[in-house]
Amino acid sequence: MRHLVTGGVRSGKSRHAEALLLPPHVSPDATVTYLATGPQSDDADWRARVDAHRSRRPASWRTVESTDAASALWDAEGPVLLDCLGTWLTAQLDEMEAWEAPESHWTAALDERVTDLEAAWLATDHVVAVTNEVGWGVVSEHRSGRIFTDRLGWLNQRLAASADRVDLVVAGQVLTIKGGA
Numbered sequence: 001m002r003h004l005v006t007g008g009v010r011s012g013k014s015r016h017a018e019a020l021l022l023p024p025h026v027s028p029d030a031t032v033t034y035l036a037t038g039p040q041s042d043d044a045d046w047r048a049r050v051d052a053h054r055s056r057r058p059a060s061w062r063t064v065e066s067t068d069a070a071s072a073l074w075d076a077e078g079p080v081l082l083d084c085l086g087t088w089l090t091a092q093l094d095e096m097e098a099w100e101a102p103e104s105h106w107t108a109a110l111d112e113r114v115t116d117l118e119a120a121w122l123a124t125d126h127v128v129a130v131t132n133e134v135g136w137g138v139v140s141e142h143r144s145g146r147i148f149t150d151r152l153g154w155l156n157q158r159l160a161a162s163a164d165r166v167d168l169v170v171a172g173q174v175l176t177i178k179g180g181a
Contacts, residue, residue, distance in 0.1 A: 134153070
């Protein structure tokens with residue numbers, strides 16, 4: 001089962017994704033891997049967000065903090081919650097110094113990483129991925145905003161195409177837009 005959960009910031013998408021990996025959706029004996037792809041920094045605000053997420057998850061869940069989502073998916077045993085594709089993409093673009101470089105300098109490398117992530121996504125038996133919908137507003141006046149919005153939109157489309165189910169979360173309310181039962 002591949003399940004994509006999308007929505008705006010603070011829409012409730014992570015909470016919904018976490019619920020999808022609790023009984024009765026998974027066996028009470030399952031070891032769920034929570035793959036956190038956010039910044040690996042000492043940012044106090046970010047750490048507070050991570051701690052809030054961690055406090056509401058079962059203690060039995062295994063947390064992996066990595067921006068190498070493909071490798072983490074390949075290595076995981078049991079269900080996986082990948083949270084989130086937006087922070088994963090940001091880390092990739094940061095690493096490639098893409099924000100200021102011409103697209104010709106980093107597009108092929110990013111496409112390769114997306115292909116690797118998609119292959120791992122397809123090979124994982126039970127994965128729930130959280131992502132953001134960022135393209136519903138105006139086109140950013142800043143190049144970095146346009147790069148991020150375009151690339152995340154394409155990534156979301158690519159994973160949604162192979163997802164068994166896609167949920168949109170708005171104001172804590174869930175709308176299944178693909179799959180479901």
